[in-house]
Every structure is written in C-alpha cells, then in structure tokens.
Amino acid sequence: MTNKALYPVRALRGRRPRFAMALGAVAAVGTLAAMTASTAGVAAASSSQKNKIVPLVVYSAQGYDKLITQDFSKKFHIPVQLDDNSTGPLLTQIEASKNNPKWGLLFVDGATAFAGLDTQGLLLRGYEPNVSWDSLGSQALPKDKSYIPTGVTLAGAMAYNSAKVSNPPSTWQELLSSQWKGQVGTNDPSQSGPTYPFVAGMMNYLGGVTAGESFFSKLKSNGLVVNPTNGPTLAALASGQINIALVQSSAAVGATFSDKNIKVKYLDPVTILPSAIGIDAKASKQEQVEAEEFANYVLSPAGQKVMQTGDPTGDSLYYPVLNGIAPRKALPSLTGVKTQNINPYAWGPRENAVNAWYDQNIVQ
Amino acid sequence: MTSVVTWAPETPRDAAPSGPRRRREGLRRLAGSPSARTLGRRATQLGRPVLWLSIILLILAPCACFLVLAVSPRLFSQGSQWFTLSYLRAVFTGGTAVALLDSIWVSCAAAGMGLLIGFPIAWLANRTTLPGRRFVAGAMWFVLLLPSWLPALGWQRLVQPDGVMYRIGLDFPFVTHAIMGPFGVVLLLGLRCVPFTYLAISAALAGLGQEFEDAARVHGASRSGAIRLVAPILAPAITSALAIGFAETVSDFGVASTLAYTAHFPLATYQLYADINGFPPSFSGAAAIGWLLVASVAVPLALQARALRGRSYAVLSGRTRPVVRRELRGRAKAGAIAFLSLFYLMALGVPGFGAISSSLLADFGTSLQLTFSNYRLVFESSGLAGPLERSLIYGAITASVTVVGGFVFATLLAKKRTKSTKVLDFLLLAAVALPSVVFAAGYIFAYNLPILSRIGINIYQTVTLLVLGYVASSLPTNARVLVGAVSQVQRSLHEAGRAHGAGSVRAWIRGVFPVLSRPLTMAWLLTFCGIFLELPISQLLYAPSSPPVSVAIQDNLGNYHFGTGMAQAVVAVLFALVAVAIVLGGYRLLAPKGWRRIGGGARG
Numbered sequence: 021m022t023n024k025a026l027y028p029v030r031a032l033r034g035r036r037p038r039f040a041m042a043l044g045a046v047a048a049v050g051t052l053a054a055m056t057a058s059t060a061g062v063a064a065a066s067s068s069q070k071n072k073i074v075p076l077v078v079y080s081a082q083g084y085d086k087l088i089t090q091d092f093s094k095k096f097h098i099p100v101q102l103d104d105n106s107t108g109p110l111l112t113q114i115e116a117s118k119n120n121p122k123w124g125l126l127f128v129d130g131a132t133a134f135a136g137l138d139t140q141g142l143l144l145r146g147y148e149p150n151v152s153w154d155s156l157g158s159q160a161l162p163k164d165k166s167y168i169p170t171g172v173t174l175a176g177a178m179a180y181n182s183a184k185v186s187n188p189p190s191t192w193q194e195l196l197s198s199q200w201k202g203q204v205g206t207n208d209p210s211q212s213g214p215t216y217p218f219v220a221g222m223m224n225y226l227g228g229v230t231a232g233e234s235f236f237s238k239l240k241s242n243g244l245v246v247n248p249t250n251g252p253t254l255a256a257l258a259s260g261q262i263n264i265a266l267v268q269s270s271a272a273v274g275a276t277f278s279d280k281n282i283k284v285k286y287l288d289p290v291t292i293l294p295s296a297i298g299i300d301a302k303a304s305k306q307e308q309v310e311a312e313e314f315a316n317y318v319l320s321p322a323g324q325k326v327m328q329t330g331d332p333t334g335d336s337l338y339y340p341v342l343n344g345i346a347p348r349k350a351l352p353s354l355t356g357v358k359t360q361n362i363n364p365y366a367w368g369p370r371e372n373a374v375n376a377w378y379d380q381n382i383v384q
Numbered sequence: 385m386t387s388v389v390t391w392a393p394e395t396p397r398d399a400a401p402s403g404p405r406r407r408r409e410g411l412r413r414l415a416g417s418p419s420a421r422t423l424g425r426r427a428t429q430l431g432r433p434v435l436w437l438s439i440i441l442l443i444l445a446p447c448a449c450f451l452v453l454a455v456s457p458r459l460f461s462q463g464s465q466w467f468t469l470s471y472l473r474a475v476f477t478g479g480t481a482v483a484l485l486d487s488i489w490v491s492c493a494a495a496g497m498g499l500l501i502g503f504p505i506a507w508l509a510n511r512t513t514l515p516g517r518r519f520v521a522g523a524m525w526f527v528l529l530l531p532s533w534l535p536a537l538g539w540q541r542l543v544q545p546d547g548v549m550y551r552i553g554l555d556f557p558f559v560t561h562a563i564m565g566p567f568g569v570v571l572l573l574g575l576r577c578v579p580f581t582y583l584a585i586s587a588a589l590a591g592l593g594q595e596f597e598d599a600a601r602v603h604g605a606s607r608s609g610a611i612r613l614v615a616p617i618l619a620p621a622i623t624s625a626l627a628i629g630f631a632e633t634v635s636d637f638g639v640a641s642t643l644a645y646t647a648h649f650p651l652a653t654y655q656l657y658a659d660i661n662g663f664p665p666s667f668s669g670a671a672a673i674g675w676l677l678v679a680s681v682a683v684p685l686a687l688q689a690r691a692l693r694g695r696s697y698a699v700l701s702g703r704t705r706p707v708v709r710r711e712l713r714g715r716a717k718a719g720a721i722a723f724l725s726l727f728y729l730m731a732l733g734v735p736g737f738g739a740i741s742s743s744l745l746a747d748f749g750t751s752l753q754l755t756f757s758n759y760r761l762v763f764e765s766s767g768l769a770g771p772l773e774r775s776l777i778y779g780a781i782t783a784s785v786t787v788v789g790g791f792v793f794a795t796l797l798a799k800k801r802t803k804s805t806k807v808l809d810f811l812l813l814a815a816v817a818l819p820s821v822v823f824a825a826g827y828i829f830a831y832n833l834p835i836l837s838r839i840g841i842n843i844y845q846t847v848t849l850l851v852l853g854y855v856a857s858s859l860p861t862n863a864r865v866l867v868g869a870v871s872q873v874q875r876s877l878h879e880a881g882r883a884h885g886a887g888s889v890r891a892w893i894r895g896v897f898p899v900l901s902r903p904l905t906m907a908w909l910l911t912f913c914g915i916f917l918e919l920p921i922s923q924l925l926y927a928p929s930s931p932p933v934s935v936a937i938q939d940n941l942g943n944y945h946f947g948t949g950m951a952q953a954v955v956a957v958l959f960a961l962v963a964v965a966i967v968l969g970g971y972r973l974l975a976p977k978g979w980r981r982i983g984g985g986a987r988g
Contacts, residue, residue: 077845077928083945101928103845104939108661109923115665116828116924119461120837122845133663140664210658211641248645251946261545334945372662379658380479384648 075099076310079114080127081107081213082295084330091326092317098310107133107213118142125311126298127318129173129268130213131160132220132371134298135364138166144299147312151319157341159361160294167298168315171327171338174286174359175293176206176218179265179272181257183281188264192222192287195239195264202243205262208383210375211248214268214293219374220367221291221360229374236382246383257282268293270337273350277333288358295338321345435792439808442856443815446826451678453829454671460829462667471672480655480673486566487634487652488680493570495629495684498577499622501727505578506585508720512710515721521586525964527731528579529913529957531934532638535572535731538738539563540643548741564647572639575731577629580865583910584628587869587903588621594708607710620798621868627684628864631816634677637920652677653819660821667825674822678814743951758951772959775916775933778847779963782854783911789855790862790907791870791900797863798871812860823857824924850925850932857921858911865910869903898979905971909964916960917953 078089078100089100103110107128114123114137121142126134137143143166153161160169180188185203189195195204209216223232236244245262247253250271257265258279265272272284297318299311317323324345328336339347339354449460454471457463474480509520542548543563549556562568596617600610615622640651652673659670712720744754793812796805815823832844843849873896881891897904919934926935933956940949 101845103926103928104931105923105935106938111663112660112665112825113828113924115462116460116667116825117832117844120832120834120844122832122842136664208645210662211645248641251941255946259547368663372664372666375658375662384479384650 072306073098074304074306074310075101076307076314077101077103077122077124078127078314079103079105079110079123079125081105081110081129082127082327082331083335084327085127087330088318088323088326091322092314095322096310096313096317098313100314111137114142121300121302123300124303124307125300125314127170127295128213129293129295130217131162131167131294131296131364132217132362132368133213134167134296135162135368136371137298138162138164139365139368142301143167144301144303144308144311147299147315149312149316149319152343154341154343156292156339156359160292160296160341162364167296168319169294169296169341170315170318171341172292172294173214173338174269175214175221175291176266176287177269177272177290178285178287179254179257179267179275179282180285181260181263181281182283184260184263188283188285190287192225192235196235196242198242200242200264202245203263204239204242204266205245205247205253205256205264206266207250207253208246208248208379209371210379210383212250214250214271216371216375217291217293217362217367218266218268219378220362220370221289223374224291224362224367225289225360229370233377233381236378240382244382254282269351270335273337273352274333276350284352286352286354286357289360290357292359292361294341295335438789439811442852442859443811446823446830446853446856447674447815447818448826449829450667450822450826451671451674453668454675457668460667468668471666471668472675474669475672475676479650480652483650483655484652484673484676484680486649487677488683490566490570490573490651491630491633491680492683494573494577494633495626497570497574498581498629499625501574502578502581502625503585503622505724505727506582506589508712508724509582510586510589512712512720514712514724515717516724520724522965522968523728523732524579524582525909525913525968526957526961527575527728528910529916529960529964530732530735531917531919532572532576532636533642534638534739534953535575535735536639536642537742538735539568539572540646541738541741542734544646548737564643566647566649569639569644569647569649569651571730572643573633573636575727576636576639577625577633578727578731580628580632580861581625583865583906584621584625584868585618587865587906588618588872590869590902592617592872618868620871623684624864624868627681627813628816628861630684631681631813631864632861634680634817635819637819637821656819657821660825670822670825674818677817677819681813681817682810684813739950739954739957743947743954758947759955761945761948762951762955771931771933771936772956774930775956776959776963778851778854778932779912779915779960781851782858782915783908785851785855786858786862786911787904787908789859790866790911791904793859793863794866794870797867798873812863815856815860816864820857820918820920821924823853824921827853827856827921827925845925845927847927847930850922850927853921853925854915854918857918858914861914862907862911866903866907869900873899898976901975901979902971905967909967912967913960913964916963917956 076098078085080089080102081104082088085102085104089102092098093100103113103123105113107130110126110128111133114121114126117123118140126137134143138145145164145166147168148161148165149168151157156172157169160172178188189197189200194200206218207215209219219232219236222235223229226232226235245253245256247256250267253262253265253267254271254275256262258275269284269286269290272282275282276284297311297315299308299315303311318327319342321344324340324342327338328340328348330336337348337351339351452459453462455469456465456467457471458466475484505520505524508514509517514520540547543556543560545560547560549559563571592614596614597610600613601607605613635653636651637653637657640654641657644651645654656670656673656677659666659673743758744756793808797809797812799805827849828844831841831849836842843852877895877899878888878891881895882888886894917934917937918932919938922932922934923938926932931939933952937949937952937956940946940952
C-alpha cells in the first residue's frame with residue numbers, strides 16, 4: 021500500500037502551483053472580460069447618442085454643486101455627471117487626461133488655474149453670457165473670454181477673536197509689529213487653493229516677488245503660525261492658539277456662524293478671488309453648447325438663488341458679479357474696501373515657484 | 385490525534401447512488417475524467433502567460449506610464465523634452481533628498497516597531513490564555529480600518545499647543561515636542577504597521593502546531609528556549625511583516641500630510657503629492673520621486689531573501705497538532721493586559737477621541753459644547769447612503785478578486801525561487817511602495833490614451849477602471865500577507881487528496897482550502913478595510929456622479945464642514961465594522977469546526 025501510494029505522490033509533486041496558475045488565469049480572464057464588456061457598453065452608448073443630448077460632465081469643487089447640477093438637469097433635461105472633488109485633484113485629472121479629455125465644464129475658485137489652462141489651449145474662448153456684470157464681474161472677466169466668473173470671494177480676509185482683540189490691525193504692515201507676535205495664522209498655499217492668490221496678491225501689492233517674500237519672512241519672524249488649510253487655521257483661532265487668521269472670506273464669514281466671538285475685517289487692499297466656469301475646448305460641440313447653457317443658468321436669478329442657499333456656511337458666502345443680485349446679509353459690505361485684481365496670466369505661471377519658496381522658507 | 389482532513393473510501397463502482405449523492409458522485413467523476421484533465425492542462429498552460437499579462441495590464445503598464453515621465457515628459461504631453469535626466473537629478477538635491485532619506489529611515493524604524501509590538505500581541509492572542517483574547521483580532525481590524533490621517537489628527541488634537549492635554553491642565557510641552565516631531569511620526573507609522581505584523585504572524589502561528597514546542601521541551605529546553613526554537617520557523621512571516629511594514633510606511637500619505645507636515649518633518653510622499661497637486665502639476669518631478677521609492681524597497685527585499693535563502697518553512701500539514709495555550713498568571717497576566725491596553729489606547733483610543741470629539745463639537749471642535757447637529761446633517765442631507773453602499777460593494781468586489789489573485793501570487797512566491805518569482809516578488813513589493821496617487825495618475829495615462837478611445841475602449845471615469853485600480857493597489861499587499869501562511873502548507877495535503885483519487889480541484893478544496901480558509905478570510909477583510917475608505921485612487925478615478933464614501937467625506941472636510949465630514953467618517957467606520965463583524969461571525973458560524981481548528985491553531 022505504501023509503495024503503491026508513493027508513485028503517484030512523486031508524480032504529482034509540483035502540481036499545486038500549476039493549479040494556482042489555472043485559478044489565476046480564470047481570475048485574470050474574468051477581470052479582462054468585465055473590462056471589455058464595460059468598454060463595449062460605453063462605446064455603443066456613445067455612438068447611439070451622436071448628435072443628440074449628451075451627458076454634461078461637470079468637474080466642480082463648489083459646496084453647492086450637487087444642488088445646482090440637479091436643478092439644471094431638471095430644468096433643461098440635460099443629464100449631468102458630476103465629479104465633485106477638491107480643486108487639486110480636479111486639475112490633476114485635467115492635466116493627466118489632456119491628450120484625451122473627458123470633462124465638459126470646470127467650476128472652481130481661482131482665476132490663476134483657469135489662466136493656466138487657457139495658456140495651454142484647454143479652454144473654449146470667446147463665450148460670454150448675455151448678462152449685466154457689476155464692477156466685480158467686469159474686473160474678473162478675462163479679455164479672451166476663456167472663463168466665466170460666477171461670483172467672488174476675497175483672498176486673505178482677516179478673521180479675529182473679538183473676545184481677545186478689541187482693536188484689530190488696520191493695515192498689513194501692522195501685522196509685523198511686536199503687538200501681534202505669535203498671534204497671526206494663515207494657510208499653506210501648497211495645500212490650500214485660495215491661499216496662493218492671497219500670497220500673490222500681497223506680492224502684487226508690495227511691488228513684486230522679492231518685496232512679498234520679505235513681507236512673509238518678517239511675518240514668520242513675528243511668529244506666523246502656518247496650518248495646511250482654512251479649517252485648521254480657523255480651529256486654531258477658535259481655540260485661542262492664534263488671535264488673527266488670514267483666510268478666504270467665505271471660510272472666515274462661515275466661522276462667525278458657529279463662533280460668535282469671531283469677527284471679520286478686510287485690510288486694504290484685499291485680493292479678489294473669482295469662482296468661475298471654464299469649458300473644455302476639446303469637448304464635442306454638443307457638450308460645449310450644453311456647458312454654455314449651464315453657465316447661462318448659473319448666472320440666471322434661479323441659478324444665483326441656488327448658489328446663495330446651497331452651502332449656507334461655506335461657498336454660498338460669495339459676492340455676486342451681476343447687477344441686481346445682492347450679496348447675502350452675513351457678508352461684510354465692500355463699501356470703502358479697496359480691492360485688487362491680480363493678473364492671473366502673469367501670476368499663474370509663478371505659482372509653483374512661489375509655493376516652493378513659501379514651503380521652504382515660511383512653512384519649514 | 386484525529387486528522388482534520390479525512391478522505392472517505394471510494395464508493396464501489398457497481399453501487400447505484402441516488403439523489404444528492406449521485407450528483408456528488410457525478411461531479412467527482414467529471415472532475416477526474418479525461419476531458420476535465422485536458423481542460424485543466426490547457427488552463428495550466430495558459431495560466432502563466434495570462435497571469436503575467438494581468439500583472440502587466442494591472443500593475444506594470446500604469447506604473448510604467450507614470451514613471452517614464454521622469455525621463456520623458458513629452459511622451460504624455462507633460463513637457464517639451466523627449467529625454468531628460470534633470471528631474472532625477474533634482475531628487476538628489478535640496479529638500480527632496482532630505483525628505484527621501486527621512487522616509488527611508490522612518491520606514492525602517494516603523495517596520496521594526498510594528499514587529500516589536502505586533503509579534504507579542506500575536507503571540508499573546510494565539511498562544512496564551514490572555515483575557516479578552518477573542519477581541520484582539522476584531523480590534524486589530526478596527527486599527528486597520530482607520531485611514532492613517534485619522535490617528536494623526538487625533539494625536540494632534542490631543543497634544544498640540546492649546547490642545548485638549550493643556551485644556552485639562554496637563555502642561556507637558558515635552559510630550560508636544562515628542563509627538564509633533566520625528567518620534568511622533570515613527571510612533572504613528574509604527575502603530576500602523578502592527579496590524580500587518582499581527583496578521584502575518586497570527587496566520588503563521590495558526591499553522592505552527594504544538595509538536596515543535598513539545599519536541600524542544602522533551603529535549604530539556606526551557607520555555608524561552610522553546611520560543612527561541614520556534615521563532616525562526618516563523619521567519620517567512622517575520623520578514624514578510626517587516627517588508628510590508630517598510631513598503632506600506634514608505635508609501636503612506638496620511639501621516640505625511642498631517643502630523644509630519646505640521647511637525648515640519650517632510651517625507652517623500654508629501655513631496656510627491658506637492659508635485660502632483662501644484663499647478664501646473666509636475667508629474668515628471670513626482671515620477672522621479674516614485675522611482676526612488678520603488679528602488680528603496682530593494683533593501684527589505686534583499687534582507688528578506690538573505691534571511692530565507694535555502695530554507696524550507698513548510699510545517700503545516702494534516703498532522704499539525706493543536707497548540708495548548710499557556711496559562712497566564714500574576715505579573716505576566718497583568719503585564720500582558722497593560723501592554724495590550726496601552727497599544728489599543730494609542731492606536732484606537734486617541735484617534736477615536738479625535739474623530740468623535742470633532743464630530744460632536746460644532747465650533748471647529750475646540751470648545752466643550754456637545755451637539756449632535758453634525759450627525760443630524762449626515763442622516764438628513766449629506767447624501768451619505770449612496771456613497772456608503774457603493775464603497776461596501778466596491779470593497780467586496782475588490783476583496784473577492786484580490787484574494788484569488790493574492791493567493792495565486794503568494795503560491796508562486798512561496799515555491800522555489802526562480803528568476804521569474806524574484807521579478808514577481810520585486811514588482812509586488814515595489815508596487816506596495818508606490819503611493820496610491822501614482823497608481824491613480826498612471827491609470828489615467830495608461831487607460832485614457834487617444835488610441836484606446838479610437839478603438840472604442842473608454843474606461844476612464846468608469847466603475848470598471850476604479851475597481852481595477854483598487855485591485856491593482858491592494859493585490860501586492862494581499863499577496864505579501866498570504867505568503868507567510870501559504871509557505872507553511874505542505875504539498876502532502878494536496879498530494880494526499882490526489883493519491884486517494886480526487887481531481888486537482890477537489891483535492892485542493894478538500895485538502896488545502898480548509899487549512900488556508902482563515903488566512904484567506906483575513907486577507908479578504910484586509911483588502912475590504914483598505915479599500916472602504918481609500919481616498920487617492922477614488923478621487924482621481926471615480927465615475928462622475930457615483931462617488932465612493934471617502935470622496936463624499938473629503939468633500940465635506942474640504943468645504944469648511946469639518947464636523948460633518950468627521951461625523952460621516954465615524955458613521956462610515958461603524959458601517960465597515962459591522963461588515964467586518966458579519967464576515968468574522970459568518971466564518972465562525974458557517975465554517976466547519978475542523979477548518980477553524982486547524983486555522984485557529986490553539987485549544988482553549
């Protein structure tokens with residue numbers, strides 16, 4: 021019996037891995053089959069929809085985007101596929117897929133990003149909705165009409181703890197005085213999208229990159245606390261770690277809803293940060309038409325209403341760019357506040373260099 | 385001792401079975417029939433090329449498409465140069481070089497720490513009468529389930545200036561300095577490595593019968609001497625745990641972007657992220673860092689190969705004897721309980737406190753005013769149900785595909801080392817070392833080529849590509865975790881089945897599967913937990929309008945709704961825990977007693 025059993029055992033040595041290979045083959049074939057089935061489905065769907073309404077692919081980082089795309093779909097019977105992400109991943113997707121883009125419309129904050137995409141020829145130029153721009157809108161509209169402003173917030177708004185600060189600074193230079201040593205906080209422009217326009221705005225106001233670097237170096241010497249994004253900086257303000265936070269205006273005003281001690285003030289000049297819509301230059305004609313329709317809707321009274329109510333403590337806290345649309349009551353008035361626009365085509369290309377300098381000299 | 389794997393005597397050919405018995409008999413005959421054998425042979429012949437094709441399509445092509453950008457940005461329209469070494473040169477200078485060196489020593493330290501903590505816990509849970517040992521495994525899944533940024537935020541909240549520690553009157557600036565610095569980074573990443581060590585060592589211990597310790601004791605060895613004898617038998621699991629700990633740490637982004645960033649202690653993954661997240665993104669700069677991360681895994685691989693060379697670790701067979709647990713008494717018992725409690729306090733208590741306090745406090749989580757408003761928002765209007773359901777389904781599909789692939793790769797890695805298995809080993813570990821964002825970007829470059837669209841293949845922004853990305857990112861880890869258990873299985877288990885007339889598949893199902901059922905279940909859960917809250921791949925590859933739960937959470941965290949996002953995270957983790965409990969409970973209730981005993985390895 022022993023000898024009889026020994027023979028097949030010897031003959032079978034090493035077969036187990038072969039069985040494993042077969043199992044692997046089945047798994048791999050299954051995966052590939054699933055992949056092929058899916059692609060075939062997509063291809064068939066896209067060919068059957070030629071010259072008809074196509075899904076509008078919206079890349080958006082706005083807090084109210086789900087509501088506004090749903091309302092648009094309902095009103096115009098155009099299906100929308102929403103990629104709701106932070107601005108960083110959306111721009112990464114666009115850059116990585118620029119040989120074969122799959123997006124139709126981009127809806128984020130920051131003119132520099134749009135200018136960068138425009139410089140690469142990725143945005144449809146020359147489309148302007150038939151609306152009545154106010155002064156903020158007119159300033160934010162680019163000459164080549166490659167993107168469409170939908171509202172503005174302010175980069176580098178000053179939120180302060182009124183329980184501890186009764187007389188907040190009234191100029192940027194005052195922040196450098198010993199009175200505010202260790203009490204000022206802001207964000208890292210590498211992690212927080214709205215912070216680069218603030219840094220670039222300060223450089224623009226002070227006369228250039230070198231003067232701006234000098235300002236931020238002095239601010240650091242005075243104990244500047246740098247957190248990654250608006251949330252942690254405002255948390256540091258609320259906890260008392262800092263008494264002054266330089267953040268995006270919508271975040272600063274939003275914080276006043278949950279902490280009554282937080283107040284907001286704008287120092288002169290404060291930099292305008294437009295939210296905007298850009299349309300993919302390589303999208304199909306039909307999708308471009310639908311994207312234009314979407315932009316028109318966003319700038320209509322109905323669209324503005326959704327924008328102003330969809331994210332009441334966040335992105336809805338913007339200043340409108342249209343005549344006849346009033347800002348929400350919680351927003352401080354801009355009367356008497358000096359605002360500035362930075363040229364996104366000049367400051368956009370400097371973003372990586374400025375952020376790298378900031379990371380190495382201010383954050384570290 | 386009763387053998388767990390028993391084989392029924394052959395039914396006489398002239399007998400006429402009926403009903404289910406006849407069906408079983410028919411299936412068995414079919415399995416052993418010449419046509420089935422031919423089919424099996426063909427599948428085996430096809431196996432190797434198909435396997436390598438799947439590796440090329442799933443892992444190699446996307447990674448290569450990304451990494452090639454380091455020397456040829458123009459290939460994917462990311463620059464003007466067809467060939468340049470400038471990006472690779474830049475990696476060796478300035479802050480990137482420092483970050484890279486920091487990443488390597490931190491990963492070594494974290495992997496070592498993971499082993500130092502994970503090994504004793506695995507031993508205590510599997511080999512002693514430690515009170516509450518049945519909950520150790522479940523709690524370990526909890527640790528694994530938490531995304532690494534969550535513990536980092538919890539620790540920060542506790543020890544940062546003006547944090548909770550100071551608010552309750554504990555003025556310990558040295559603790560703040562220690563945690564908000566390299567020590568804290570190593571501690572957190574080391575705690576992150578513990579579940580990997582625990583899983584690898586537990587699986588190996590489960591297959592290590594009592595006979596080795598008995599043999600040592602019979603020959604006069606003390607208890608510690610017996611342990612010294614047994615520990616080297618666990619070498620595959622130990623080296624596997626170290627290698628995977630290193631690779632997981634070197635590719636971690638959660639701690640790099642939170643605690644390490646705040647501590648001004650930059651790690652390579654953060655530099656890589658900064659390159660990708662900048663505008664315009666520097667994919668070429670990120671790819672250059674990626675190359676060095678891949679190269680860095682050569683170190684643990686070489687050490688592993690050196691440690692295991694020329695030895696066999698096949699100890700698990702049908703005759704493996706259940707282990708008798710060591711009775712813990714007095715100081716040993718108190719010490720073991722204190723050690724385990726301290727670990728779970730650091731790994732779960734602190735992050736749990738951070739997440740729950742953030743979700744219960746409305747004003748940025750800094751006062752002591754409790755409110756359920758964030759939870760109300762989650763259940764009323766955040767639209768969490770869809771993403772939660774999607775992530776559960778994606779996790780289950782990914783885990784099921786991955787566990788099959790992981791077993792196949794582990795089987796190949798566990799057998800005699802050839803050139804192809806060495807290449808496979810390196811590829812898998814190198815893939816673990818690559819941050820997920822590299823996979824995600826690589827998938828866009830590889831599967832969104834215009835030529836693919838021209839021939840009708842449009843899988844970018846579909847669920848298919850997302851799941852493929854998940855599978856590709858979790859397969860290497862899964863295979864590495866299974867290597868320890870698979871390398872212990874003796875061939876005799878399968879051969880015994882074949883010798884008794886069973887076909888290859890049947891012999892495997894009856895002979896090998898029961899022994900591996902527990903490690904396979906654990907590997908399934910490992911993947912499920914990893915995918916459920918996975919963020920970088922989800923962010924870049926999810927199909928529009930179908931966000932997974934991690935994207936939905938990040939959407940709130942990034943849009944000033946920190947409390948709502950944290951409440952979503954707490955709810956999501958609870959759901960995942962329920963899923964883990966169902967799988968573990970299901971195994972306990974449904975698996976035959978013999979499966980659990982041979983996989984469980986211990987009595988009492």
